[in-house]
Amino acid sequence: xRYFDDFAAGDRFTGGPLEVTSAxxxxxxxxxxxxxxxxxxxxxRETLFKGLAASGWHTAGLTMxxxxxxTAGLAGGYxxxxxxxxxxxxxxxxxxxxxxxxxxxxxxxxxxxxxxxxLKVTTTTLxxxxxxxxxxxxxxxxxxxxx
Amino acid sequence: xRYFDDFAAGDRFTGGPLEVTSAxxxxxxxxxxxxxxxxxxxxxRETLFKGLAASGWHTAGLTMxxxxxxTAGLAGGYxxxxxxxxxxxxxxxxxxxxxxxxxxxxxxxxxxxxxxxxLKVTTTTLxxxxxxxxxxxxxxxxxxxxx
Numbered sequence: 001x002r003y004f005d006d007f008a009a010g011d012r013f014t015g016g017p018l019e020v021t022s023a024x025x026x027x028x029x030x031x032x033x034x035x036x037x038x039x040x041x042x043x044x045r046e047t048l049f050k051g052l053a054a055s056g057w058h059t060a061g062l063t064m065x066x067x068x069x070x071t072a073g074l075a076g077g078y079x080x081x082x083x084x085x086x087x088x089x090x091x092x093x094x095x096x097x098x099x100x101x102x103x104x105x106x107x108x109x110x111x112x113x114x115x116x117x118x119l120k121v122t123t124t125t126l127x128x129x130x131x132x133x134x135x136x137x138x139x140x141x142x143x144x145x146x147x
Numbered sequence: 148x149r150y151f152d153d154f155a156a157g158d159r160f161t162g163g164p165l166e167v168t169s170a171x172x173x174x175x176x177x178x179x180x181x182x183x184x185x186x187x188x189x190x191x192r193e194t195l196f197k198g199l200a201a202s203g204w205h206t207a208g209l210t211m212x213x214x215x216x217x218t219a220g221l222a223g224g225y226x227x228x229x230x231x232x233x234x235x236x237x238x239x240x241x242x243x244x245x246x247x248x249x250x251x252x253x254x255x256x257x258x259x260x261x262x263x264x265x266l267k268v269t270t271t272t273l274x275x276x277x278x279x280x281x282x283x284x285x286x287x288x289x290x291x292x293x294x
Binding site: 028031032033034035036037047048055056057058060061062064065068076077078079080082083084085086087088141 | 175178179180181182183184194195202203204205207208209211212215223224225226227229230231232233234235288
């Protein structure tokens with residue numbers, strides 16, 4: 001378990017792997033992003049994606065899953081204060097095996113509440129070919145080490 | 148159906164409603180964000196959230212669902228080029244009925260590819276009490292009207 005005090009800019013952590021199936025891609029799309037390129041392998045061929053592609057929000061959810069199980073070991077869990085940016089250089093595809101690399105960009109103690117701080121963390125999500133499918137920078141609430 | 152040419156800064160669209168159940172909140176968390184405040188109503192009471200709360204990524208997914216069904220009617224579908232920011236001022240709760248308000252912030256035609264452009268859109272997600280649960284600004288790919 002690591003507290004706010006235990007993190008510094010430049011710290012790196014990892015998470016995953018997590019495999020993604022076409023059934024899961026289509027099930028996610030059915031509920032959250034019902035568009036042909038996420039729903040139907042045949043229809044997807046005729047689109048920009050040229051084949052079934054996971055919703056970016058699905059990739060974001062899978063990334064969160066890997067953050068929760070990551071080596072960062074943040075005390076109190078992973079509570080997002082907000083996201084600074086997300087980019088999806090290429091989509092997640094059926095059969096991809098994803099992993100994450102996390103890097104602490106900044107650790108800022110709260111002035112109002114010195115018992116907590118905010119960690120700005122960039123999380124890069126890669127597939128089995130080490131191609132980047134998502135880059136996200138987000139701010140996580142981190143409790144300070146109890147006195 | 149609206150093409151890039153049909154959008155201008157200041158245009159507004161709406162989407163929803165969409166109801167969220169505690170069963171769905173827990174099912175989402177099981178796969179994507181397995182933390183006590185998203186998984187277990189009892190355990191959630193003892194946390195910062197003081198009760199079961201949807202993952203922010205779940206709110207983001209539900210927002211995408213409402214964007215796809217929104218009055219924007221974007222030709223070619225909703226393809227995110229990236230996200231500029233997401234904030235979650237408060238969590239989505241079991242029984243919430245969500246809706247969205249979208250506003251075009253900027254419409255920028257591609258210099259390299261004049262047959263398409265990018266729409267920067269701020270989407271605000273609100274609950275049945277008109278409380279904001281998410282504010283997101285994202286960039287959507289938009290095809291120009293065919294000649």
